[in-house]
């Protein structure tokens with residue numbers, strides 16, 4: 001049985017005080033559920049969020065991490081810095097990191113290796129741009145992103161990988177992939193994994209959908225057989241909205 005996951009990517013939003021307010025509201029709103037709930041506040045708020053959430057089923061993830069163990073990388077944060085404050089999940093490969101910070105598949109493969117070496121679970125993001133979809137190249141683009149960053153991994157490493165399909169044209173745009181488009185892509189991703197590894201491995205990996213998921217559309221998207229949850233951006237910044245999405249399974 002695959003894990004159902006709803007993760008909120010706060011991006012560069014919420015200062016320390018606002019973060020603590022949102023975390024407290026999430027705690028009030030959160031009722032027992034079988035869904036794994038994760039929030040990814042900015043680095044400056046991770047430790048406080050972790051402390052506030054102590055004993056709750058909501059866990060905390062970082063939005064990024066460097067591939068080096070330590071050293072002269074001004075402004076960067078390492079895997080051991082994350083684990084030293086108890087953060088055990090990281091989002092890697094978000095399209096904004098790829099677009100604005102020039103993160104390549106090769107760099108992401110290194111980040112993936114470092115995270116795994118530190119026992120950090122990875123929410124690995126990828127997805128095609130609008131031009132790719134218009135050219136009917138979305139499957140080709142997605143397959144190559146997955147292959148280049150992840151296919152060097154052993155089968156056992158996949159226990160620590162969650163995939164997040166995020167078509168770039170649907171992120172922060174209000175434009176959502178239809179539930180059928182999401183399902184088609186998720187089934188393609190699973191087949192790509194089955195071909196490279198085994199059908200059993202492909203069947204065990206959670207694949208999240210991300211791109212303008214709201215409480216109004218989450219239920220329909222999450223009802224698709226190969227969609228195991230969502231990576232939520234804008235709607236994760238409001239406790240009621242995010243909790244409604246969590247409760248959409």
Ligand code: PEP
Nearest residue numbers: 171172210211212233234
């Ligand atoms: C995201 O950035 O991962 C995302 C899905 O954003 P939004 O929900 O705002 O489209």
